[in-house]
Amino acid sequence: MKEDSLANKVYLEVRKKILSSQLAGGARLVESAWADKLAVSRVAVREAFMRLAGESLVEFGEKGGCFVKKMTVEDVRDIRELRELLEVGALKILFSKKNNELIDDLELICNDFSDMVSKGYYGGACEADVRFHERIIEGTCNSRLIAIYKNSNIPLFHMKLGAILGQMEDYLDTEQEHRAIVDALKANDWNKAYETLVHHLDRGEQEALELV
Amino acid sequence: MKEDSLANKVYLEVRKKILSSQLAGGARLVESAWADKLAVSRVAVREAFMRLAGESLVEFGEKGGCFVKKMTVEDVRDIRELRELLEVGALKILFSKKNNELIDDLELICNDFSDMVSKGYYGGACEADVRFHERIIEGTCNSRLIAIYKNSNIPLFHMKLGAILGQMEDYLDTEQEHRAIVDALKANDWNKAYETLVHHLDRGEQEALELV
DNA sequence: TTGTAGAAAATTGTATACAATATGAAAGAG
């Protein structure tokens, strides 16, 4: 679609709000309200909602109405399981086609993470955390896998958590684990990398479950 | 959305045509043509297209126009890699939470497959093949994983292939491999299951690449 | 107080209209 179409504008705007939790799950999206707010016709808003429905970010009620999708406890579990599946799979692919540029990138991200934690920029550290995992997925160069990962809401879910919990020990654990994964990748030690990643994600789930 | 809304009707209709290859990749979808064909207004058609865009089944050209997404050679490779990632991951989950009902289902599907092959119903056999793999995914009870798998076009891609190639030996290989996977699941033999599944998918890729 | 019937308002689903843009065909210049 034309990059500057009104429908696209609405789509991007609403999407951003959902992904950044400015629109809570279950919230009703009223067409006319958004049309007024963004100064476009309701048709454009409608199209945007339909597209978001295709991405499963919103859903339409049986009696009409558009609602932001809710996160249930089951969702948390499913996302966690899916995330492990995707990231472990991606990591395995990385082991089969080594790439020095990727390793350098990951180390840089680790350094950024350490830097920001030490300076107290916990929000920034969280971003670096998300980026670390995204970089692993991107390292596969599999555009479909990358698309799935980004559409799965994993990164934003990750962000949401990070914004809330700010325990120092957690950050230190995260730092160590990230570095351990990179080291294992450099040393071609699959088992080490695998164990560390799974443990890393498990730890994340524990923290997540305390919040829902 | 209301189950019987016109937009939904168009969505289902177009989607079916795309997934069953009645609409080839790259084909242009003209709004007014579909509106006439299905006797609805263009708005409903537009909404359906937007939703399909959200599902990545169609895309909008920069200069306007809606097109069925094309499959490139890279796509085939990526899909194959993604498929292995998802199915191996799912299989691993199945090993961690055993389920007799699932095993029974898989055996039934294997039997159906054998039956149909022996009677020459190759189309039906292909459906059973697809169902076997879908059942593995469904066995995880992870609704997000299931959704991803179904949205990834893997099943239909699978179908498309099956419809074309009808080599007897392939069917026999498939049968054996499916049964080997079920047996390994019953015997709790992860390595056997893993090796067989990977080999099974690799074989499928070889066949796929000869066609693109 | 609670529950319910009905009216009023809000919201959605759909069609139509129209301007802007893209596409393609015909005409003219080199």
Add this chain to the structure above:
DNA sequence: CTCTTTCATATTGTATACAATTTTCTACAA
């Protein structure tokens, strides 16, 4: 004959209008 240019047609992007439906509010009775 080939390449532009121009014009007509087709298609899309957007707004508006309106009927159908849902939701909310209000009044009244149990």
